[in-house]
Amino acid sequence: MTRRNNDHRTWDELSRPEQRTGLALLAAVGLVAVIGVWFLIGGDGADAETGAAAPPTIDLEAELADWYQSTSAVRTDVARAATDVRTHIGANDGISLRPACEVLDRAARDAAEIPAAPLESAARTWSDGAAAYAGAARACGNLFDGTPVPPPTLLTRTTSALDTADGLWARLASDLGEPALVVPPA
Numbered sequence: 001m002t003r004r005n006n007d008h009r010t011w012d013e014l015s016r017p018e019q020r021t022g023l024a025l026l027a028a029v030g031l032v033a034v035i036g037v038w039f040l041i042g043g044d045g046a047d048a049e050t051g052a053a054a055p056p057t058i059d060l061e062a063e064l065a066d067w068y069q070s071t072s073a074v075r076t077d078v079a080r081a082a083t084d085v086r087t088h089i090g091a092n093d094g095i096s097l098r099p100a101c102e103v104l105d106r107a108a109r110d111a112a113e114i115p116a117a118p119l120e121s122a123a124r125t126w127s128d129g130a131a132a133y134a135g136a137a138r139a140c141g142n143l144f145d146g147t148p149v150p151p152p153t154l155l156t157r158t159t160s161a162l163d164t165a166d167g168l169w170a171r172l173a174s175d176l177g178e179p180a181l182v183v184p185p186a
Contacts (some may be wrong), residue, residue: 063118068178071114075169075181077107078133082162085140089155101140108133125172132165
């Protein structure tokens with residue numbers, strides 16, 4: 001047996017019995033390591049979780065229903081204001097239309113400040129609807145602030161924005177399985 005510098009040999013230089021002994025030694029060390037880890041961690045994973053609280057579950061449908069219910073007062077205010085604006089436009093009642101536009105503007109701002117829905121698509125539909133109501137209030141308000149646009153055009157913009165907003169919120173209610181809010185004219 002010839003020895004190299006520092007008494008080290010490569011795997012190929014070992015005899016077959018020495019290679020088997022080396023493999024058996026590595027297997028024993030590996031087995032001891034696995035058993036040590038098993039005892040250290042606590043054995044069966046189910047035992048480690050005994051007594052632990054169950055992870056919380058998220059019921060998105062319930063959260064959405066709760067969120068939608070929390071918007072009830074704002075939805076009612078917006079629907080009433082939109083109905084009033086439509087009523088005064090239909091009656092060609094410019095004197096009553098101006099305060100109705102202001103009420104719609106306030107209601108649309110309140111709707112825009114509602115905390116976001118727990119589902120992004122619902123939150124987007126809500127905010128798009130609120131923005132459309134705000135656009136209707138803006139177009140309606142332009143009738144009285146000297147905006148150089150013909151009144152029939154502004155009235156068309158107002159009703160078009162109201163229709164868009166109503167459609168968005170009706171779709172949101174339908175998607176959530178909730179009834180759409182419709183306020184009859186006062």
